[in-house]
Amino acid sequence: MKLWGGIGQMNDEELLLGAKSGNRRNLSKLLSRIENGKFSFDKHSDVWALGVTGPPGVGKSTLIGKLIERWTAAGEKVAVLAVDPSSPVSGGAILGDRLRMTNSDIGESVFVRSLATRNHPGGIIPNISDMINLFSYCGWSRIIIETVGSGQSEIGVIALANRILLVDGPDRGDMIQAEKAGIMEMADIIVVNKSDLPRAKLTADLISESLSLGSVDSIPVFVTSALENKGIDDLVVCLDSLVPNESRKNLRIRQTLLSHWTSLAISNPQFDKIIIDISNGSKSISESIMSLIELIQNEVKP
């Protein structure tokens, strides 16, 4: 199809029609419109979305590369939203996750989109759930959202997925830190990657032990080496059969609600003005909350 008018001139409906019938450029353009707040898409039905998070350098992207291999071989269509931070100074970003996902650039059944956090506080990209819905609507059967870190701010993003995978490395102890932040309770599966390095098994045992002490019931802990292609098959089997856990569903809804609320607040054009009002003493915190609620009320129509 030759589009001499230019794809930029196509309206949302035309793009959606094209995207649904498999046109990558139309899909890609719609993702940009969602990212820039110019299009919203909340139609969703049977979304299969996996949030992957963990500390930097534990091999999340490499592991996702292996999952892509397995799933595309099994006939699935895999979409990845790879979130990386923007520089708080320049606003720019280097988005390098896709280069670790080998084979992510071949074949029609893989789509990797890199997203910069664009300094949304807490790394929350408003509208990321619309992107997930759009992928699902266009027939993508495995949607992965990758974020770095294991702090409170990252759960906001991965909570938008209905399945959550935490990745750690051997001997890091980050998961024990993550436990304090309450992230471990939200995970469906925990993976200790880089089992080619020593003490991976020990780390996995420590995590299992720490899980068994709490109220969390049996989160499976896997040991993998994405580099040496070990333990991946078992992980895929577990992911495929994973039914979103009802008892953790409310935790996720809580996070999703809070993320949406936060992004509504911070994306309001009056937000910065309210901060100034508080700073120069003309408004108290509770007054500011009241006016913020009013502003959001006007914006959100039932």
Place this chain on the structure above:
Amino acid sequence: MRIVVAKVGLDGHDRGAKVISRALRDAGHEVIYTGIRKTPKEIVRIIIDEDADALGISTLSGAHDVLIPKICNILRNEDLNKLIVFAGGIIPERDREAIYNCGVRAIFGPGTNTNSIFDFLNESIKRKESGDFVGVGETLGWYWTDE
């Protein structure tokens, strides 16, 4: 801008591409680095999936006269005519005319000041906004010179 920085073909030297990526980030751009040894087809795929505005191709292998035209042709076939393409690395003076004729709008060799890349991008944005040709599949005739 969203800019894809690409290494094409059998060429593992990516220090330059990484320095440029970093410089572009510091200038406020979102840079998607492809990693080394990508095929022209893969690079175009990345541009489509990432909805990029510009492509910077880094090549030091001597295969620029084959690989760059190949990328530009695929871009035009995919109707990505408005994409701004620039190149860098080792591209001898005698080969540059042919590269410009593919729709590449700037070539940056060794010793380039990163500021001149920013100037080129700013000029390109200006041209785009005023409707002047600057894309890989648009009318030829303009390319960036430092003077």
